[in-house]
Amino acid sequence: MGKRVGLEVTVAVAEAVALCRIDMAGVYPITPQSHIAEHLSNLVADGKLDAEFVTVESEHSAMSAVIGAAAAGARVYTATSSQGLMLMHELLPIASAMRLPITMAIANRAVSGPLNILNDHSDIMPQRDAGWIAVFAENGQEAVDLSIAAFKIAEHKDVMLPVSVNIDGFQLTHMVEPVILPSQEEVDAFLPPFVPHATLHPSNPVTMGAFSMSDYFTEIMKAKDEAIKNSRKVILEVWDEWGRQFGRSYKPVETYRAEDADILMLTMGSMGETAKIAIDELRGKGVRAGLVKLRLWRPFPFAELKAAVKNAQKLIVTDRAVSFGGPGGPVFSEIKSALFAQARRPSIYNYIIGLGGRDMAVSDFVGMFDQVLADRAQAKADTYEFWGVRE
Amino acid sequence: MALKTWKELPIGCVVFEPGSASEYHTGSWRSQRPVWDDAKCIKCGICYVFCPEGCVQQGEDGFFKADMNYCKGCGICAHECWPRAIKMVEEG
Numbered sequence: 001m002g003k004r005v006g007l008e009v010t011v012a013v014a015e016a017v018a019l020c021r022i023d024m025a026g027v028y029p030i031t032p033q034s035h036i037a038e039h040l041s042n043l044v045a046d047g048k049l050d051a052e053f054v055t056v057e058s059e060h061s062a063m064s065a066v067i068g069a070a071a072a073g074a075r076v077y078t079a080t081s082s083q084g085l086m087l088m089h090e091l092l093p094i095a096s097a098m099r100l101p102i103t104m105a106i107a108n109r110a111v112s113g114p115l116n117i118l119n120d121h122s123d124i125m126p127q128r129d130a131g132w133i134a135v136f137a138e139n140g141q142e143a144v145d146l147s148i149a150a151f152k153i154a155e156h157k158d159v160m161l162p163v164s165v166n167i168d169g170f171q172l173t174h175m176v177e178p179v180i181l182p183s184q185e186e187v188d189a190f191l192p193p194f195v196p197h198a199t200l201h202p203s204n205p206v207t208m209g210a211f212s213m214s215d216y217f218t219e220i221m222k223a224k225d226e227a228i229k230n231s232r233k234v235i236l237e238v239w240d241e242w243g244r245q246f247g248r249s250y251k252p253v254e255t256y257r258a259e260d261a262d263i264l265m266l267t268m269g270s271m272g273e274t275a276k277i278a279i280d281e282l283r284g285k286g287v288r289a290g291l292v293k294l295r296l297w298r299p300f301p302f303a304e305l306k307a308a309v310k311n312a313q314k315l316i317v318t319d320r321a322v323s324f325g326g327p328g329g330p331v332f333s334e335i336k337s338a339l340f341a342q343a344r345r346p347s348i349y350n351y352i353i354g355l356g357g358r359d360m361a362v363s364d365f366v367g368m369f370d371q372v373l374a375d376r377a378q379a380k381a382d383t384y385e386f387w388g389v390r391e
Numbered sequence: 392m393a394l395k396t397w398k399e400l401p402i403g404c405v406v407f408e409p410g411s412a413s414e415y416h417t418g419s420w421r422s423q424r425p426v427w428d429d430a431k432c433i434k435c436g437i438c439y440v441f442c443p444e445g446c447v448q449q450g451e452d453g454f455f456k457a458d459m460n461y462c463k464g465c466g467i468c469a470h471e472c473w474p475r476a477i478k479m480v481e482e483g
Contacts, residue, residue: 097403097404098403099402099403100403100405160402160403196401196402197403197405198401198402198407205404205409206405206407206409207405207406207409207412208405208406209401210404210406210412212404215394216394216395216400216404218397219394219395219396219397219400220397220404222397223397223398227402232426258439321400337439
């Protein structure tokens with residue numbers, strides 16, 4: 001049986017990754033991810049985890065090293081944040097094109113400049129089109145559960161794609177939370193050994209990452225797009241299986257008090273927990289408010305999102321990043337695009353919140369609801385604004 | 392060779408047949424071909440050394456020629472040939 005322990009979330013994630021019996025980790029430390037690297041390195045040094053911990057000299061090398069090790073047939077792991085993820089960017093589409101199952105934690109942090117080490121989603125958003133499955137955790141338990149499930153999704157024979165598990169920097173990574181860590185036996189029962197689709201081996205030479213001209217490039221991109229779309233089925237299966245075995249189930253889109261809601265708010269990551277408290281407060285005042293949490297960012301869960309918002313009059317989309325000079329926050333753009341062809345859809349409002357670690361209190365979430373409820377003429381629908389910005 | 396559809400591609404486009412790149416005839420890219428004038432050639436082999444494709448070969452008689460299946464017509468052999476025995480000629 002698993003045990004309930006109080007752990008810093010990064011340490012809990014590293015423990016969970018060790019339970020997955022990784023063969024290799026290539027991690028470069030960066031705030032606020034560093035404790036994952038540190039704890040994994042400790043586990044290897046103490047002989048508790050039989051894995052190669054490669055002390056790479058940069059995140060570009062970290063991603064290169066895990067790509068190489070995955071190609072050789074190893075179960076691999078890496079973790080990064082912000083500038084580190086930006087440095088990895090060049091390699092991310094290569095890992096997915098080579099269909100290598102790599103699991104990576106992203107301790108979400110604002111991208112420079114100016115330099116800021118605190119939380120928002122401006123690091124993951126530019127990676128949207130890299131061909132990686134991307135999931136978001138709301139608390140420490142979810143970070144643990146989704147990390148273990150990520151290996152199973154990534155390595156499934158019908159998926160073979162890299163997965164990023166997004167964990168809000170500091171708000172989650174540096175919290176000490178009660179977490180149920182599964183036992184080794186439980187994880188072994190859940191996660192079968194990795195069977196690669198091909199491996200680099202001198203006695204059976206293959207070429208991976210070969211050159212392609214225009215005569216094949218379109219077909220390769222189409223195959224990659226279909227691969228990530230098809231991963232949806234496996235993601236649902238694996239999360240259901242997790243739920244059956246561990247009693248905590250996950251869905252691509254999750255809701256809270258949304259069934260009869262007139263007004264919904266959409267969040268990704270840790271802010272969902274604060275939003276829930278705001279919703280309880282509003283419900284107490286007779287406002288039919290509800291929450292929609294987007295857990296799965298890629299592949300985008302179109303059907304689940306449409307179903308979750310179909311009865312609402314208004315939908316507030318919160319964004320943790322800016323698309324400068326664009327149509328609104330990156331999540332807002334996706335949601336609008338997903339709902340565009342619906343015969344009936346809620347009016348959509350966009351707030352860019354919590355940038356560079358700016359605190360978002362319950363009163364901020366209530367304030368956004370109040371502002372949108374007061375907009376009876378819907379003058380602010382389909383527009384975006386920076387919540388709390390000093391004018 | 393019939394081109395595969397997207398459904399027929401192996402996962403991750405892994406190439407399982409070693410050396411199969413030789414089936415791809417890069418000579419089809421060529422717009423100019425190198426022509427050797429054996430009267431000027433001193434058999435020094437500089438064309439052989441510099442050919443980036445490795446497609447210049449020495450014949451039994453000691454003179455050189457390029458394998459037109461792979462020669463891209465880059466002209467490096469003609470540029471390096473100091474007795475000026477190689478001329479680049481437009482492909483018809």
